[in-house]
Amino acid sequence: MGEHNGWLIWASYLAGLLLSVAPMPGFMEVGRPLWLAMFITYWILAVPQRVSMTVIWLLGLAMDVLYGVLLGQHALTLTLIAFLMLTLQQRVRMFPLWQQSLVLLVVFGLAQLVQLWLNALAGNRPPTLAFLLPALVSALLWPWVFTALRSLRLRFNVN
């Protein structure tokens, strides 16, 4: 790990967990970006060999505990995102940033729909499709997240 500077990846995961429970003004709460999913996506695009599905699954479990939903909900959606991005990774990493954003919108939107469906099954019915808003916000934020994480990765030489 010392060779690859993998600690940065772990630090970003922790930051993602922290950001997903950070307090926000009420009206922005609906569109809270999927920080953890974005960070995971970046590392999959940049250093796919350093990202483990099992770790992502466990992170999802941590999210479930933090959010107080059924154990496995976020684990399932995060694994789904990771799988889709790992499959598309060869192509997506060549795309310009705005096209990456579009791919992210679709993938995250899909994950949010699964989340919505699971929530409805569990009995807490979120009333609207506003549930898709986080995917949109994440896609819009993606270029900045990507640039920031890339500069970090280059500085600490993560590979």
Added chain:
Amino acid sequence: MVRLLVLAVLAATLMVVDARFEVLKPVRSQLGLVLMPFYGLADLPVRLWDGINQQFSSRSELLAENEKLKAEALLMQRRLQKLATLTEQNVRLRELLNSAELVDEKVLVGELIGVDPNPFTHRILIDKGERDGVFLGQPVLDARGLMGQVVEVMPYTARVLLLTDTTHSIPVQVNRNGLRAIAVGTGNPERLELRHVADTADIKEGDLLVSSGMGQRFPAGYPVAVVNEVIHDSGQPFSIVRAVPTAALNRTRYMLLVFSDPRSPEQRASEAAQAQEAHDRELAEQAKSPAAVGTAPGAASAPAPSAPSRPAPAGAGGAR
């Protein structure tokens, strides 16, 4: 691909087990112990800002606040004077009724440490948990009224479902005339709705709704909401009644956790009566056989078991 399938199946299994059985509750509670500091950490900037603000808030502001608090204290003291006589009267009446129980419920002060990130649910996280005696279903209040109930207990934290969550309902009654109803959360932090209120029911704007104590979950008599809108629509089978919660659900930082006696008033009265009877019988027996001096220590210790049995219910409530 195989890994995705394995993990997905594992996640699905976990969800089903978590939804249907109680097996995973301790696991979740222990994970919560590790993960809940995240909420504290995420809240740290806000706390720091508040702290700095307090440090540097101007003298005039402090003076004004001081004035206000003094005035409030005066008001409270006036009420307290009345309360003292009322309490005394209450105790005397209770003695007359032969029930030894005190009405005062034990409370614990909790502080808000996080708000559920999901905007479609109204849940909050507080800094008291299993180690403080918090239990599932425990009622939570603030200074102005009922806030909600505990739905998840972790070692040092607990999750509270607020009254206004769409999945929450509370039995209430109109303070003015005792009319019973069910107040259902709407997902709007400033609104509750009363279900199935007949069009002819005597309810109007400004009525105070208090908890009725039915359902055995919330203690009776705490303020819940104030009716602010009654709509009689002849096209609807029931009238539409909307109310504003009295508690500051999305503004309070400190709240009270109530440990109430789980027994019904009848049970309490009969148990108190039985204890009293047993005590009387013992006294009578002692009076009958005063000859043996050796029984004196026994006599001294005899009432002792009945004496600690009095505060026991509160302790039992706390230990659950």
